[in-house]
Amino acid sequence: MSEIRVESLVKRYGDTTALDGVSLAFPEGSFTALLGPSGCGKTTMLRLIAGFEAPSTGSVYFGDALVADPNRQLPPEARNVGVVFQSYALWPHMDVTENVAYPLRARRVAAADIPARVAAVLDIVGLGGFGKRRIDELSGGQRQRVALARCLVAEARIILFDEPLANLDMHLRSAMVDAFREIHRRTGATIVYVTHDQAEALALADRVAVMSKGKLLQAASPREIYRSPADAAVAGFVGRGSLVSGNAVDHAGETATIDIAGHRLAARSNRERAGAVKVLLRPEALRIATEGLPATVLDSVYRGPVHEVRLTLEPGQHLLIDSAEALMAGQQVHVAVSDAWVVPGA
Structure with missing residues (x-):
C-alpha cells in the first residue's frame, strides 16, 4: 500500500519544535510537494515518513498499517521507501550499473535477474548505455538520474525527494523537472518532494503543502495555492x-x-x-x-x-x-x- 497518512505529528529536538501537530494524507499515486522556507519542518516530515526519525507524538501510517508512533518504529529498510537526496549519495568506486544494482544485491535478488532490471530502469531515466560510466564522469543531472534509478530498481512504491535539484544549474533543473514528471507518469509511485523553490513545486506536483514554523498552512492543488492562498503567509510566499x-x-x-x-x-x-x-x-x-x-x-x-x-x-x-x-x-x-x-x- 502506497498511501501515506500522518496524524497530529510532532517532532521535538530538545526545546525546539520542528513539527507541530501536522496532519496530512498523501493519496496513493499522488505527487505532493512540501514547500516552505528553510527550517519550516518539511525535511523533518520527510525523515519521519522514511523512518530516519521517530515522532515525539502522533502517528505515521502506510495505508492502514501503523509504521511509526512514539512507541513503535518500523525501520527504514522495512518500509520499501526510496529516498533521493540533494547530495545523490552514490558510491564513487562503483560504476553506474553497480550503483543501481546495489539495492538488488542487498536484497539477495538472483544475480541472473539483475542486469535486465538495471537496464530497464536506466532506460526509464534516460541513461541507457551509461552503465559502465564512472560516477565522476557524469554531470550533476546524470548523477541525480542514477540516484533515481536506484530507487526505481528496488520497485519502491513510495519515493521521497529531499531538495534533489538544489545543486544543479538552471538548465539542468529544468531538464530534471521534466524527467521527474515523466517518471511519475510511468511508475505511478506516491511521491513526496521537499523543496523551497515554488516554481518547482507548482510545475511538478498535483498537490502542494505549504509549511511554516513547523505547521501546515495549506494543502491544495498548485492552481488553488497560487490563485486562492489560504492566508497572508501563503500569499506572500507563493508567487x-x-x-x-x-x-x-x-x-x-x-x-x-x-x-x-x-x-x-x-x-x-x-x-x-x-x-x-x-x-x-x-x-x-x-x-x-x-x-x-x-x-x-x-x-x-x-x-x-x-x-x-x-x-x-x-x-x-x-x-x-x-x-x-x-x-x-x-x-x-x-x-x-x-x-x-x-x-x-x-
Missing part, C-alpha cells in the same frame, strides 16, 4: 504579487466589491462580511489602462520579456505589475484589474 488593503462594500455569491484607493473592483472571495480586507493582486492580472486604480510609478526594471514595474497607491501601498514598455519614475497611471482574491483572515 509574485501585492497584498493591498481595501474595504469590502458588497458581496454577491463568491464575488465581493472592494474599494481600493477610491476605485471599486470585483474580487473573488469566500467571506461574506463587509469591512477591511487584504486583496492579493498578481502582476499578470494587472495592466496599464485609461481607467482603474490610480497609481504613481516608483521604478521599472527590465526582466527580458517584460518590464517589472513597481507602483505606489494611496496611502503608501505598493503594487507590482508587468509592462511591455518601460515606465518613467513619477509617471501617473491607472491600473485595470482582471483578477483579485480577498485573502481569508488578512
Whole structure:
C-alpha cells in the first residue's frame, strides 16, 4: 500500500519544535510537494515518513498499517521507501550499473535477474548505455538520474525527494523537472518532494503543502495555492504579487466589491462580511489602462520579456505589475484589474 497518512505529528529536538501537530494524507499515486522556507519542518516530515526519525507524538501510517508512533518504529529498510537526496549519495568506486544494482544485491535478488532490471530502469531515466560510466564522469543531472534509478530498481512504491535539484544549474533543473514528471507518469509511485523553490513545486506536483514554523498552512492543488492562498503567509510566499488593503462594500455569491484607493473592483472571495480586507493582486492580472486604480510609478526594471514595474497607491501601498514598455519614475497611471482574491483572515 502506497498511501501515506500522518496524524497530529510532532517532532521535538530538545526545546525546539520542528513539527507541530501536522496532519496530512498523501493519496496513493499522488505527487505532493512540501514547500516552505528553510527550517519550516518539511525535511523533518520527510525523515519521519522514511523512518530516519521517530515522532515525539502522533502517528505515521502506510495505508492502514501503523509504521511509526512514539512507541513503535518500523525501520527504514522495512518500509520499501526510496529516498533521493540533494547530495545523490552514490558510491564513487562503483560504476553506474553497480550503483543501481546495489539495492538488488542487498536484497539477495538472483544475480541472473539483475542486469535486465538495471537496464530497464536506466532506460526509464534516460541513461541507457551509461552503465559502465564512472560516477565522476557524469554531470550533476546524470548523477541525480542514477540516484533515481536506484530507487526505481528496488520497485519502491513510495519515493521521497529531499531538495534533489538544489545543486544543479538552471538548465539542468529544468531538464530534471521534466524527467521527474515523466517518471511519475510511468511508475505511478506516491511521491513526496521537499523543496523551497515554488516554481518547482507548482510545475511538478498535483498537490502542494505549504509549511511554516513547523505547521501546515495549506494543502491544495498548485492552481488553488497560487490563485486562492489560504492566508497572508501563503500569499506572500507563493508567487509574485501585492497584498493591498481595501474595504469590502458588497458581496454577491463568491464575488465581493472592494474599494481600493477610491476605485471599486470585483474580487473573488469566500467571506461574506463587509469591512477591511487584504486583496492579493498578481502582476499578470494587472495592466496599464485609461481607467482603474490610480497609481504613481516608483521604478521599472527590465526582466527580458517584460518590464517589472513597481507602483505606489494611496496611502503608501505598493503594487507590482508587468509592462511591455518601460515606465518613467513619477509617471501617473491607472491600473485595470482582471483578477483579485480577498485573502481569508488578512
